[in-house]
Amino acid sequence: MRKKILKVMMCAITTMALLAGCGSSNTGSTTGSAGDTAAEDTAESSGADSTEAAAETADFAGTKLVIGVESGAPNIEFFKNNVSEFESATGITVEWVEIPHDNMHERFVQEAISQSGAIDIYDTDQPWISEFASKGYLEPLGDKLSEEDKSDFYEAALDASSYNGELYSVPFFVHTPVVFYRTDLFEAAGITEFPKTWEEYEEAAKKLTKDGVYGTIIEAKQAGEPVTHLVDWFYQAGGSIIDADNNVTVNSPENAKAFNFMLKMMYEDESVMPGSIGYDNADVHNMFMQGKVAMVKNWPYMFAMAKDPEQSKVSDKFAVAVQPAGEEQSTAAWTWGFGISSSSKNKDAAWEFIKWATSSEKxxxxxxxxxxxxxxxxxLEIVNNDSTLTEFDKESIQVMSDALQYAHNATENPNFPTIQNELSYTLSGIMTKQVSVEDGLAEAEKAIKEAIQ
Structure with missing residues (x-):
């Protein structure tokens, strides 16, 4: 896989509300008893059995695992609702330490520095992996994962969970932004297929801007989450932020092309919702579900919300698609996973939990x-064969998974916080026309170089 290593992304993306940031809370739905599906039946005869078989080789009775997790995250709620299966099979008791996303990084760093071993497993947001791994906070896991399992995970998922070629977190969730679009408005406008290129996307946005509905939104709020979308624009233009040789490459013709394209859509075409300059992902899903915009780039969490008629006015009038290509078909991958604290006194038991939580069936x-x-x-094969999902659900999940074919690790360099912060100023300044594209990129590159080199 071509790695246009942005080499940076978000160590402390406290502003990323992603409901995921790249956050696991981005699923936007509760789990409840939804695990009682055909997939769960499969797990009873496969995943649970494998957990029991593994547990037979070691005596974990009486062991307590402490797992630090994001409070309120639907993905974590799923594991909490199903963990009794693991506890019964292994004799291990799991204690959850729930922490708001904005406080997780600081709490985990404090714990890691103290080396107390009070937390055995970290719920790792991808941008922290390179930082934690470089400082010795996480246990290497590459040798623990079988070659068969490695080949089963999407390459982008494992790559985004690694640092310097070593795996430090096993992902339970991986995503990249996709485009949500109004099928009814496409039909009314005579657009028969979703745009495959930037140029087609631009034309569709202009055509769809009418009767109080705008063609699209381009996030430009001075915050962390909109920067993740800027990364995609850079990638698709053929640009980068830090190249494979660790050179800062922010001030490039490719990145300038991305900004000029966005500015043209916003100010010349007038197909971008004017408030976009102050929007992040939460504003995006609100505007789309209110029926005020025809196409938006957002995270997969929005799918469950958008199809819920109690939350969305367009619940039966939308579909999802892979982002259109610029010079390249490209995007950044973002993961959440479980990593073992290097200070844990229960590493073997922690690995048993990770094997269970990240098994194919689970x-x-x-x-x-x-x-x-x-x-x-x-x-994904199990999902596609599940009888409880509608064809629309299956097709949409397939699209979200297909998007990962074009995804690259965006966070390998542990110096992201400063870079991300500078880019948030750059994005806001250029899109509000407070600074020119040329000056904005030049200033960002200078500031980033001074900060990290």
Whole structure:
């Protein structure tokens, strides 16, 4: 896979509300008993059995695992609702330490520095992996995962969970932004297929801007989450932020092309909702579900919300698609996973939990419960064969998973916080025309170089 290593992305993306940031709370739905599906039946005869078989080789009775997780995240709620299966099979008791996303990074760093071993497993947001791994906070896991399992995970998922070629977190959730679009408005405008290129996207946005509805939204709020979308614009233009040789490459013709394209759509075409300059993903899903915009780029969490008629006015009038290509078909991958604290006194038991939580069957159940893309190809097969999902659900999850074919690790460099912060200023300044494209990119590159080199 071509790695246009942005080499950076969000160590402390506290502003990323992603409901995921790249956050696991981005699924936007509750799990409840949704695990009682055909996939769960499969797990009873496969995933649970494998857990029991593994547990037979070691005596874990009386062991307590402490797992630090994001409070309120639907993905974590799924594991909490199903963990009794693991506890019964292994004799291990699981204690959950729930922490708001904005406080997770600081709490985990404090714990890691203290080396107390009070937390055995970290619920790892991808941008923290490179930082934690470089400082020795996480246990290497590459040798623990079988070659068969490695080949089953999407390459982008494992790549985004690694640092310097070593795996430090096993992903239970991987996603990248997709486009949600109004099928009824497409039909009325005579647009027969979703745009495959930037140029087609631009033309569709102009055509769809009418009767109080705008063609699209381009997030430009001075915050962390909109920067993740800027990364995609850069990638698709053929640009980068830090190249494979660790050179800062922000001030490039490719990145300038991305900004000029966005500015043209916003100010010349007038197909971008004017408030976009102050929007992040939460504004995007609100505007789309209110029926005020025809196409938006957002995270897969929005799917469950958009199809819920109690929340959405367009619940039966939309579909999802892979982002259109610029010079390249490209995007950044974002993951959540479980990593073992290097200070844990229960590393073997922690690995048993990770094996259970990230098994093919369990991840399929998670995908079905939350309408999520899944990080394993075998899990996607289970999802596609599940009788409780509609064809629309299956097709949409397939699209979300297909998007990962074009995804690259965006966070390998542990110096992201400063870079992300600078890019948030750059994005806001250029899109509000407070600074020119040329000056904005030049200033960003200078500031980033001074900060990290």
């Amino acid at each position: 991840l399929a159940q998670l995908g079905i419960a939350n309408s999520n893309p899944v990080p394993r190809t075998s899990s």
